[in-house]
Amino acid sequence: MKRLFCLVLSIFLLIIFISCAEQQTGSTDNTESETIGTSDTEATPKDTTAVSDVTSESDTSDLTTDTEPVTDTETDTAEITETEAVTTVHEHSYSLSSTVDSTCTKKGSKTYSCACGKSYSEELKLLPHSYSLSSTKNSTCSINGSKTFSCSCGSSYSEALDLLPHSYTPATCTSPETCSVCGYKNGSMLPHNVVDSVCTICGKEVLCLGITESELIQIAGEPNDIIVESTSVGYVTTYIYCSNMMKLRFYQLHNGKVSAIFSAGSGYIYCHMPTKKSHIPIAYDENMQLISDGNIDILCFTDIIGSKKLVSSWAKLTEFDYGLNTVNDKTVFKGEEVTDYTTQNVLCLYITNYYRMLNGLSPLEYSNEASNASLVHSIDMARNGYFEHTDLNGNRASYRLRNEGIDGVYCGENIQAGYFYINKTKTTNVFFITHSWYTSQAHREVMLTPEYKHFGAGFTYHSDSRYEYYSTQVYFRYP
Ligand SMILES: [Zn+2]
Ligand SMILES: [Zn+2]
Numbered sequence: 454m455k456r457l458f459c460l461v462l463s464i465f466l467l468i469i470f471i472s473c474a475e476q477q478t479g480s481t482d483n484t485e486s487e488t489i490g491t492s493d494t495e496a497t498p499k500d501t502t503a504v505s506d507v508t509s510e511s512d513t514s515d516l517t518t519d520t521e522p523v524t525d526t527e528t529d530t531a532e533i534t535e536t537e538a539v540t541t542v543h544e545h546s547y548s549l550s551s552t553v554d555s556t557c558t559k560k561g562s563k564t565y566s567c568a569c570g571k572s573y574s575e576e577l578k579l580l581p582h583s584y585s586l587s588s589t590k591n592s593t594c595s596i597n598g599s600k601t602f603s604c605s606c607g608s609s610y611s612e613a614l615d616l617l618p619h620s621y622t623p624a625t626c627t628s629p630e631t632c633s634v635c636g637y638k639n640g641s642m643l644p645h646n647v648v649d650s651v652c653t654i655c656g657k658e659v660l661c662l663g664i665t666e667s668e669l670i671q672i673a674g675e676p677n678d679i680i681v682e683s684t685s686v687g688y689v690t691t692y693i694y695c696s697n698m699m700k701l702r703f704y705q706l707h708n709g710k711v712s713a714i715f716s717a718g719s720g721y722i723y724c725h726m727p728t729k730k731s732h733i734p735i736a737y738d739e740n741m742q743l744i745s746d747g748n749i750d751i752l753c754f755t756d757i758i759g760s761k762k763l764v765s766s767w768a769k770l771t772e773f774d775y776g777l778n779t780v781n782d783k784t785v786f787k788g789e790e791v792t793d794y795t796t797q798n799v800l801c802l803y804i805t806n807y808y809r810m811l812n813g814l815s816p817l818e819y820s821n822e823a824s825n826a827s828l829v830h831s832i833d834m835a836r837n838g839y840f841e842h843t844d845l846n847g848n849r850a851s852y853r854l855r856n857e858g859i860d861g862v863y864c865g866e867n868i869q870a871g872y873f874y875i876n877k878t879k880t881t882n883v884f885f886i887t888h889s890w891y892t893s894q895a896h897r898e899v900m901l902t903p904e905y906k907h908f909g910a911g912f913t914y915h916s917d918s919r920y921e922y923y924s925t926q927v928y929f930r931y932p
């Protein structure tokens with residue numbers, strides 16, 4: 454009984470102890486919690502303890518987590534061990550088995566093989582091209598040459614060579630400094646030095662515009678004929694030089710200086726004397742195309758029979774406004790007429806005779822009657838609005854000549870109407886009209902009929918007419 458009591462007491466005490474322990478733990482925890490909750494400063498040491506405890510616990514927990522991957526690694530190691538076991542069956546032993554060399558266009562290769570039959574290849578780099586000079590094109594002064602380098606594969610490249618310098622011949626009075634190789638012209642011409650119509654430097658005959666009347670007489674001598682006409686720009690005096698018809702020349706003086714020159718033939722130079730600059734008529738291809746250098750305007754009249762050549766030209770000072778529209782010293786009002794072109798008739802005869810003599814024919818004689826018959830027809834066409842050889846009454850040139858007292862003759866007639874556009878300017882004059890007849894075959898045949906002996910012309914301007922300018926030429930001979 455006593456032993457049983459002791460056992461019961463022991464168990465009882467043990468239970469109390471366990472209970473106490475639980476209570477102590479619980480109360481300690483409670484105390485700490487309270488301290489943290491109520492005190493700031495004093496509690497700090499305890500606080501640190503508490504934080505330290507928590508950290509310590511977390512660390513431990515982390516470490517435990519870290520440990521887990523390590524366990525995985527151990528598992529990997531086990532797998533590798535398995536692979537090694539397979540490798541030991543055959544290890545490839547590669548060695549260079551063949552080589553294909555590269556060229557400059559195709560990549561080569563190195564092939565490595567194992568005894569088992571397995572192989573692999575490595576690509577080799579292209580070789581550089583092997584260029585050498587294959588051809589050289591030398592430069593000139595106008596075209597760049599080149600050096601070409603080629604590879605045996607066909608690939609090539611070229612290097613441009615510098616231009617050579619021009620080989621200049623010195624400037625003369627007819628040409629600026631000029632490259633003898635390519636013809637490039639550089640700078641300006643030298644002035645002419647004209648003595649008696651010939652330049653002492655270039656040796657060419659020089660026709661000078663802008664010189665005075667006395668200078669003209671000094672250079673060209675006395676004229677064979679002089680015609681004075683009154684025009685809207687004042688008096689124009691034409692000095693005619695015709696002792697050599699192949700060198701027929703008209704010098705037209707206006708305001709005391711040579712303002713225009715008509716010249717038959719070629720081989721001469723027009724020179725603007727105030728600046729001593731020359732202007733060489735060279736555009737023979739284009740009949741009646743104006744060449745202008747700002748000082749002089751030149752019109753070239755080209756022969757269309759056979760090979761083209763310059764047959765004559767007319768040059769004027771650019772500022773000189775001369776044409777049929779300027780004739781007669783008065784403003785022409787709408788509906789008005791100008792019929793006093795007798796000076797033009799004479800110039801037309803000279804030019805026509807020049808064309809005849811150029812073709813081996815005898816010159817014609819001027820006929821007042823033929824000129825009157827021509828003028829009557831020009832005026833009639835202008836006033837009555839037609840352009841025909843037969844007038845509105847059915848009458849022809851022979852009828853008109855008969856009215857002037859010329860009867861029983863063989864005759865021919867050329868007519869022309871309208872104006873020319875010279876550099877977009879509407880104009881006309883006896884030089885243009887006569888040459889336009891010469892370049893038209895049917896009209897030229899009339900001009901160059903060998904049997905004709907007499908000639909007349911008549912020009913009119915009628916502001917209210919269809920073509921404004923009307924011109925007629927009449928040729929005849931007695932049976
Ligand atoms: Zn192998
Ligand atoms: Zn190559």
Ligand SMILES: [Zn+2]
Binds near residue numbers: 595618619620635
């Ligand atoms: Zn050159």
Ligand SMILES: [Zn+2]
Binds near residue numbers: 627646656657
């Ligand atoms: Zn010269």
